Amino acid sequence: LVLTLSLVGCGGKPAATGGDKEVKPIIVKFAHVVTPDTPKGQAALKFKELAEQKTNGKVIVEVYPSSQLYGDKEELEAAQSGNVQIIAPSVTKLVGLNPKFQYTDLPFLFPNNEAVYKFFASDQMKGLMNSLDKYNLQGLAVWPNGFKQFTNNKRPLVSPEDFKGLKFRTQAGKVLEAQFKSLGAGSATIAFGETYAALQQGTVDGQENTFNNIDTQKYQETQKYLTVTNHGRLDYMIIVNKSFWSGLEPDIRKALDDSMAEATKYAVEQAELLDKKSMDNLKNSGKMQFTELTPAQLGVFQETMKPVYAQFESVLSKELIDAAIKAGQ
Ligand code: LMR
Numbered sequence: 001l002v003l004t005l006s007l008v009g010c011g012g013k014p015a016a017t018g019g020d021k022e023v024k025p026i027i028v029k030f031a032h033v034v035t036p037d038t039p040k041g042q043a044a045l046k047f048k049e050l051a052e053q054k055t056n057g058k059v060i061v062e063v064y065p066s067s068q069l070y071g072d073k074e075e076l077e078a079a080q081s082g083n084v085q086i087i088a089p090s091v092t093k094l095v096g097l098n099p100k101f102q103y104t105d106l107p108f109l110f111p112n113n114e115a116v117y118k119f120f121a122s123d124q125m126k127g128l129m130n131s132l133d134k135y136n137l138q139g140l141a142v143w144p145n146g147f148k149q150f151t152n153n154k155r156p157l158v159s160p161e162d163f164k165g166l167k168f169r170t171q172a173g174k175v176l177e178a179q180f181k182s183l184g185a186g187s188a189t190i191a192f193g194e195t196y197a198a199l200q201q202g203t204v205d206g207q208e209n210t211f212n213n214i215d216t217q218k219y220q221e222t223q224k225y226l227t228v229t230n231h232g233r234l235d236y237m238i239i240v241n242k243s244f245w246s247g248l249e250p251d252i253r254k255a256l257d258d259s260m261a262e263a264t265k266y267a268v269e270q271a272e273l274l275d276k277k278s279m280d281n282l283k284n285s286g287k288m289q290f291t292e293l294t295p296a297q298l299g300v301f302q303e304t305m306k307p308v309y310a311q312f313e314s315v316l317s318k319e320l321i322d323a324a325i326k327a328g329q
Pocket residue numbers: 033034089090145171191192209213234
């Protein structure tokens with residue numbers, strides 16, 4: 001993977017010409033918070049490549065990784081106001097628009113990737129996507145990243161007791177807060193772009209993320225211990241500004257929709273590939289002690305965290321929780 005290219009404003013083909021007159025290309029800004037060498041970073045670049053190809057350069061996609069353009073706190077508002085055309089937040093960060101997006105944080109909800117993909121294709125997910133309409137936003141696709149693992153800087157986390165008194169960084173929302181509370185730990189919501197510094201400075205002792213986010217953010221430099229739990233999911237909603245999208249010429253929109261469909265397939269491949277690659281990187285880094293739990297030890301975590309389901313059933317709805325569970329059966 002070639003990851004260090006400057007991604008902004010490069011690679012655009014000359015704009016199509018209409019008679020003598022140059023037709024100005026449509027600029028689509030795509031902002032995200034992770035590095036280019038992540039599933040989301042790679043799929044965003046794939047979308048750029050396809051979109052520019054399929055529109056013969058009538059559309060130029062500018063990809064801004066690593067919170068360069070907007071971070072967690074600003075990107076949703078920027079998308080609503082049309083300052084950025086595409087964002088791809090982790091679904092849980094949409095909690096302020098629809099708290100049901102926190103389904104993704106229910107502990108041990110999905111047993112494997114296939115269950116997650118099935119849920120992405122469900123009517124429940126369609127409903128979640130449609131709920132963005134009233135904010136002048138449109139959900140175009142869901143891209144996976146992977147299952148989350150716990151890291152911290154104090155001690156190996158082998159049982160829930162080991163969490164007592166520790167403080168963890170969370171992405172957003174009350175479900176994650178309740179999850180850590182169920183383990184006897186504290187938590188604080190911190191923007192992704194500020195998390196490395198928070199870990200380094202000891203503002204928080206630990207965090208939870210996918211192997212690939214841990215690896216590409218270099219959390220192994222600040223976190224000595226990782227426990228493999230696969231307890232929660234981290235996946236993305238690809239969101240466009242609705243007025244912008246519906247205002248596009250139908251042929252352009254179709255080319256972009258097709259590009260998004262292809263980029264989504266690529267995102268799935270990359271997520272699976274990079275999850276494994278980053279797990280190996282972290283294991284081989286010599287910087288982190290890995291704890292792999294026995295089924296019995298994992299069972300203790302499941303039991304301890306289970307009360308979170310009842311706590312949020314009225315927020316998430318029984319139908320949605322049941323549909324997610326069914327996807328895994
Ligand atoms: C996080 O904040 O940990 C993730 O949502 C970052 C990302 O976009 O993967």
